[in-house]
Amino acid sequence: MKNNDFKLIMISAMYENGGNTTHRLLDGHPQLYVYPFESQPGTKYVNDYLASLYPQKYRWPIFPNSISPKEAYDLIMDEEAKIRSKTPFVSKFRNTDFQMSDRDRLEAFLKIVRNRPLDRPTIIEAFFKATFLAWKNHRKSGQERFYVGYSPIIGVDGDKIINDYRGNAFVIHVVRNPFSAYAETKKRPVPLSLAHYVTGWLMCQHHAKLFEAKFPRNFFVIRYETIIKNSKKTLGDILVKLGLKPSESLKTPSWNGEELSEVYPWGTIRRPTGDANLRTARELKKAEIEEIYLRTKDYVEAFHYADIYKVIR
Secondary structure (H helix, E strand, O other), X not given: OOHHXXXXXXXXXXXXOXXXXXXXXXXXXXXXXXXXXXXXXXXXXXXXXXXXXXXXXXXXXXXXXXXXXXXXXXXXXXHHHHHHHHOHHHOOOOOOOOOOOHHHHHHHHHHHHOOOOOOHHHHHHHHHHHHHHHOOOOOOOOOOOEEEEEOOOHHHHHHHHHHXXXXXXXXXXXXXXXXXXXXXXXXXXXXOOHHHHHHHHHHHHHHHHHHXXXXXXXXXXXXXXXXHHOHHHHHHHHHHHOOOOOOHHHHOOEEOOEEOOOOOOOOOOOOOOHHHHHHHHOXXXXXXXXXXXXXXXXXXXXXXXXXXXXXXX
């Protein structure tokens, strides 16, 4: 792809909202270069009014003006791919056949940015392109037209992503009912409190609704529940709007084109089904259900989750 042909799709979702599932469903599409793990493009220079709520690694990055190309590359946090590449024995993906040297990727990155302005659009473009140049066992179709990344909550920076690429960048934001989502996050070793988690969930949906209205051709909001009901149609309809084709691959989660029996360890959701989604919501205590509803009522109504609330209360 030529430099001016770079097109990017970023998947966004609050934690445990189905972002990893959506990422894996897009994986086998022949027209997409799908990043192998969470992209995590953020840098330590992200320091705004949302910095206390969300980790820097998940945000759209900030780069200082006076840095070298190598410094720009090193600033991108990208924990999952860098850990798997540099120290695979401590990675949760250590059993995944991922053949990429981070040194090779750096060399490819430096070649791409050479003689170009070292601005954010160039750096992120080079980051994605270099990954697929260095990924030795990536299964290419030869039809790829878009790059796809996933970083939780990055939709809060949707305006920056879209404006950086003047219409050639798109955000697919996935929202899941807050009851199942919070019940899922409680299973983590160090879970967020209900108040912390729900505040983050609300802020994600606020920005998603805002940017969907401001950028209707570039920002798409879809329910996790709609995806798992018919992933080929739900995701295919969005891809068609971008000039891409539907694909049978959208029915099945995969990694590097290989079908996955469960989404884990890419995400905490193991099997994306409607029954599992409702069963997870029912794991909550009654007091937790009522507290979540009290805090999220307006968005529960806006996203048509009142039926789930009535079933589990």
